[in-house]
Amino acid sequence: MADMTANRESVTVTTYRESVAEGIAREMRRDPTVVCLGEDIGAAEGVFKTTVGLFKEFGPRRVWDTPISEQAIVGAAMGAAMTGLRPVAEIMFSDFLACCWDYLANEIPKVRYMTGGQLSVPLVVRTANGGGLGFGAQHSQAVENWAFTVPGLKVVAPSTPADVVGLMASAIRSDDPVVFFEHKGLFASKGPAAPPDHVVPLGEAAVVRSGTDVTLVALASTVPVALAAAEALAAEGVSVEVIDLRCLVPLDMRTVLESVQRTSRLVIVEENPYQGGWGGTVASIVADEGFELLDAPIRRVAAACVPLPFADALEDQVIPTVSTVTEAVRRLAAY
Amino acid sequence: MADMTANRESVTVTTYRESVAEGIAREMRRDPTVVCLGEDIGAAEGVFKTTVGLFKEFGPRRVWDTPISEQAIVGAAMGAAMTGLRPVAEIMFSDFLACCWDYLANEIPKVRYMTGGQLSVPLVVRTANGGGLGFGAQHSQAVENWAFTVPGLKVVAPSTPADVVGLMASAIRSDDPVVFFEHKGLFASKGPAAPPDHVVPLGEAAVVRSGTDVTLVALASTVPVALAAAEALAAEGVSVEVIDLRCLVPLDMRTVLESVQRTSRLVIVEENPYQGGWGGTVASIVADEGFELLDAPIRRVAAACVPLPFADALEDQVIPTVSTVTEAVRRLAAY
Amino acid sequence: MTDLIDLYERMAIIRRTEKAAQDLFLAGLIKGTTHLAAGHEAVAVGANDALRADDYVFATYRGHHHAIARGATPEECLAELMSKATGICKAKGGSMHLTKADANMLGSYAIVGSHLPMAVGAAWSATLRGTDQVAVAFFGDGATNIGAFHEALNLAAVWRLPVLFVCENNLYMEYTPIGSVTAVANPAADRAPAYGLPAEVIDGNDVLVVRDAVARAAQRARDGGGPTVLEARTYRHYGHSRTDPAKYRPEDEVRQWLERDPLTLARAKLLEQGVPEEEIAERDAHAERVVAAAVDAAKSAPDADPREAFTDVWADGSATWRT
Amino acid sequence: MTDLIDLYERMAIIRRTEKAAQDLFLAGLIKGTTHLAAGHEAVAVGANDALRADDYVFATYRGHHHAIARGATPEECLAELMSKATGICKAKGGSMHLTKADANMLGSYAIVGSHLPMAVGAAWSATLRGTDQVAVAFFGDGATNIGAFHEALNLAAVWRLPVLFVCENNLYMEYTPIGSVTAVANPAADRAPAYGLPAEVIDGNDVLVVRDAVARAAQRARDGGGPTVLEARTYRHYGHSRTDPAKYRPEDEVRQWLERDPLTLARAKLLEQGVPEEEIAERDAHAERVVAAAVDAAKSAPDADPREAFTDVWADGSATWRT
Ligand SMILES: Cc1ncc(C[n+]2csc(CCOP(=O)(O)OP(=O)(O)O)c2C)c(N)n1
Ligand SMILES: Cc1ncc(C[n+]2csc(CCOP(=O)(O)OP(=O)(O)O)c2C)c(N)n1
Numbered sequence A, B: 001m002a003d004m005t006a007n008r009e010s011v012t013v014t015t016y017r018e019s020v021a022e023g024i025a026r027e028m029r030r031d032p033t034v035v036c037l038g039e040d041i042g043a044a045e046g047v048f049k050t051t052v053g054l055f056k057e058f059g060p061r062r063v064w065d066t067p068i069s070e071q072a073i074v075g076a077a078m079g080a081a082m083t084g085l086r087p088v089a090e091i092m093f094s095d096f097l098a099c100c101w102d103y104l105a106n107e108i109p110k111v112r113y114m115t116g117g118q119l120s121v122p123l124v125v126r127t128a129n130g131g132g133l134g135f136g137a138q139h140s141q142a143v144e145n146w147a148f149t150v151p152g153l154k155v156v157a158p159s160t161p162a163d164v165v166g167l168m169a170s171a172i173r174s175d176d177p178v179v180f181f182e183h184k185g186l187f188a189s190k191g192p193a194a195p196p197d198h199v200v201p202l203g204e205a206a207v208v209r210s211g212t213d214v215t216l217v218a219l220a221s222t223v224p225v226a227l228a229a230a231e232a233l234a235a236e237g238v239s240v241e242v243i244d245l246r247c248l249v250p251l252d253m254r255t256v257l258e259s260v261q262r263t264s265r266l267v268i269v270e271e272n273p274y275q276g277g278w279g280g281t282v283a284s285i286v287a288d289e290g291f292e293l294l295d296a297p298i299r300r301v302a303a304a305c306v307p308l309p310f311a312d313a314l315e316d317q318v319i320p321t322v323s324t325v326t327e328a329v330r331r332l333a334a335y
Numbered sequence C, D: 001m002t003d004l005i006d007l008y009e010r011m012a013i014i015r016r017t018e019k020a021a022q023d024l025f026l027a028g029l030i031k032g033t034t035h036l037a038a039g040h041e042a043v044a045v046g047a048n049d050a051l052r053a054d055d056y057v058f059a060t061y062r063g064h065h066h067a068i069a070r071g072a073t074p075e076e077c078l079a080e081l082m083s084k085a086t087g088i089c090k091a092k093g094g095s096m097h098l099t100k101a102d103a104n105m106l107g108s109y110a111i112v113g114s115h116l117p118m119a120v121g122a123a124w125s126a127t128l129r130g131t132d133q134v135a136v137a138f139f140g141d142g143a144t145n146i147g148a149f150h151e152a153l154n155l156a157a158v159w160r161l162p163v164l165f166v167c168e169n170n171l172y173m174e175y176t177p178i179g180s181v182t183a184v185a186n187p188a189a190d191r192a193p194a195y196g197l198p199a200e201v202i203d204g205n206d207v208l209v210v211r212d213a214v215a216r217a218a219q220r221a222r223d224g225g226g227p228t229v230l231e232a233r234t235y236r237h238y239g240h241s242r243t244d245p246a247k248y249r250p251e252d253e254v255r256q257w258l259e260r261d262p263l264t265l266a267r268a269k270l271l272e273q274g275v276p277e278e279e280i281a282e283r284d285a286h287a288e289r290v291v292a293a294a295v296d297a298a299k300s301a302p303d304a305d306p307r308e309a310f311t312d313v314w315a316d317g318s319a320t321w322r323t
């Protein structure tokens, strides 16, 4: 009973990548109306191998390979969602959301509202998001903010394998449309596997490290960056609380504001360019509702406002790193 | 000489709508490489009558009617811009930018960068933006924020007839791509006509009313709303400074910060939904760089986070009005 | 199969609803915009009569006729246009988004072409659920030049889905003749071979012709024969939208098409069939009464409740996006 | 018109550049991804030989062959892939975006189909400027199912522009056989009639066949005859990208296509023409030397300057977005 080591070892470790397929598979097992569609997701098991095993287990009536037709993929998913299915559509790289943006911006999020509640669109659009892999300007963007500008979409961006499974469960079960951002840079990362029936509700941020001096708000790929920075700063005597937002919509501002109440200092870490980033919205809410809690300026560490360059050495200049985050927090703690 | 009345009368008054066509025509006259394309812009002179006279004056080799093919319109404009023309492409309603979003998000703003500076794309994409006319969820959005999330686009949104002409001149002459938002709700509004050779540089905000108590930052349709609120508040003894940003990129934060230095209080008025709005970015910069200037929370008066409803009575609930802005400023002034 | 006289009556009701909408718009009682379908009635009524109640219909911003053909009442449609609480979409949609989900009329979409992939998805869903429902997308000639058209037809063909693509070719995209912006003469039908699909150009003003063509295509779809493209030639009686006087259309063309008014054609056939004039007149009078009553009811209905602005974003009815 | 032996040499240089890229990738000297065009050389080299220096070329992420055919050196291409300061795009583009603007090779685009409308625009621009330049878009079979393809072909046809749509049909979109996701047998050529355009399916591995077909199409375009669709059947020798072993392709198919390697075909024709083996071998050796030197030069070139991350956003060279 007291053998902690044994207990610790019994926690299975898995990858973020495998958790995507696992999360989808669990829902496909429990609900026959869940179907998948996308480019090369079937026999080929996905270019990122995030649909491994699905075609084999569920066959061609549940897992559909499509042409290169992003509008047809998401548009068909919408039509299917209105008529009794729960489609999970893959858009291979999140940059390609631009090729079916009409569905994400104008159709899916609005149809319930503009029909006075007559129609529901319970679907998930999953997509590989973000940079850090040297894929260049058109295959590396963190585009959660495109979705964040559009009321009516739930926006999910997990940072750990277990959260991938737990949030996928909530996303697929949701009667609201969900855009599910899987981070390319995290696919190979490891963590404890999700327990059976693991469900993480949409809209609940996680305090992934407690601290008292500065609150660090992060999302997806910036969570491990923030945690590494926090670790480095702990050695310097700066106590950093790290919040993993997990979702942009619903946005869990309560957790952020409660943390700022404790720390009085806020740094937001975004992978996306500073201009138009979600951190602006978070900052503006804190600068309004949390103004009196603040003892220092709010800082945003975001990507430079440039397209993403190919070369690693250049990409590193653009996207926040552990050292830029550490430095920003250090300076703010000293304010 | 001292007859001010006569002077005042000699200022020609024109509409925002007419100024669009006037602004384009002036540039077409001075530069033969400026060409227009879009749906129903030629003989029909545009569904908003913003291209009146162009087809007649410049003929079918300069003003081109297109099929309903937003991708082809903007994509062709891009190809033409790379090869010696200065195309001015119309996307009829800004909501339809979603149908060619790949070009605005992934192609046009990135091609110079990703080719190491080999290619230039001097084009303007003009579009009728915004709500207030009862056009419903798919024809009423203020979508500047979509463009604002993408580095590499200049983003212009004028509020007066003279600015339309002056900013159009800069936009068309710019060697950088510009998205030019013409506000549907302002088309019928009137103001002094632009003088000859009127050019307003991109990225210079205008202080359109001076004040000492509160800074009100506005854009396009929210500028007259802000001015009306300022007028109402003046009667109550609250002195409001109103800044018309005119552009989101380049973003003139210097003017905003200088104003906040004087007033110590900031309210931002956006037509778009609160989530993901440009006001978040403005607020976050002020909450960082202008933190010590602030004597009160930063407030954003933005649209509710819902799709736009059809009925006027509902739309009025969603979009900021003079009374909601007045109330927000009044409360902040009393903070 | 419904008697022609009943189809006639339905068309007459749509026609009068459109006339009422125009009058109410000009009287300032309808805000925003309208895209009237007067002239297109035979497409909606003929097609609907060939479909089953459980089939799916998707329409455009010019969709009043499809909503009414599927069973929406003129009253709930006009109430919607007049921003009334009793509007079919609670006055949140307006003219461009009439929807009657409980009759499987799954919406009117105002981004040209956007609903074609949706119809493909509904057909896919029907197949996966093992029903033999079909899905129908109605769209304009102008929609054939947008990317979504291409993607939808290819996917539907590859997956051999039970979906009908019905083009209402009224010769114009807004103010521009479709021929001047389209590379082929029949914008929908001439594209069908690019997807290996069968196509037919039909008289969209003859309600029986439309019904027959749709019935055949629907049967083929139910039998697993895949999609069909139908191009129904028709003409709108009003301008493109609102107060457009449609001056860009040659007088001769307008005259010729008005002579082929779907109601006129149906009436002629009825007389041919020996239906007495009085019976037709009675149907016209009935349509008149229905729509007059609808106008009255819509006028006296309560205005939309401003609080409705903040409902129906999410499945739980709320609009809450943050804590 | 260039001698076949010279075309052969160009193809040989491309082939070896691709081989070098693969080796460098496997050695960890190239980051990100690559999409090699080995097997497609005849399309690029044949087409380029039929075009003028002032014509415009647009390519995809699988575009090394087009860059080199247009005059980019293997060295500047490999340097780009290796993140070197001497890279053709200053290491800001990478493999997917090779561009040689001063040779009117106006870029490689990584969003499938996106460059087709751009080529239409370049052709439109040529017409408006009164030149007789043509624009060519090269794209894959998979690109024929995306909306931009449809919009581009229709607009080009309606405006009768001097643009060539050249499909490199290598039978696969990534890992999926094109036939399983496309409604017609020849994904590009069978769609041309939907735009009233002429089309031809050609042997994309025979450099002379490609040259002839492109020459004819370019001449028609210059003469005001409008666009042409060419579908060049070819095959890629490597997997889709990076380390894809392309296991999804039947062995037999691979073998048959490797026998039809464009270099093998050209070599056979040269021998037929009486060109001595030694001369061909000398060309091979030359190609070998050029690419080996390119690899060496690229390897020893300075790394990309991190400060370059903040240039080339705006025309003034800066990245300044706010005051
Ligand atoms: C993507 C998109 N582009 C442009 C428009 C503006 N628009 C609305 S209706 C219309 C013409 C449509 O013509 P057609 O498809 O023939 O239908 P019709 O109106 O004739 O019934 C246009 C261009 C739109 N709603 N959506
Ligand atoms: C819009 C878009 N969707 C998907 C992709 C991912 N993708 C890259 S290449 C490719 C296959 C393209 O096949 P094809 O057009 O035949 O060209 P090939 O790679 O065979 O040369 C896909 C699906 C993309 N880059 N862009």
Ligand SMILES: [Mg+2]
Pocket (backbone or CB within 6 Å): C140, C141, C142, C168, C169, C170, C171, C172, C173, C174
């Ligand atoms: Mg039409």
Ligand SMILES: [Mg+2]
Pocket (backbone or CB within 6 Å): D140, D141, D142, D168, D169, D170, D171, D172, D173, D174
């Ligand atoms: Mg291919």
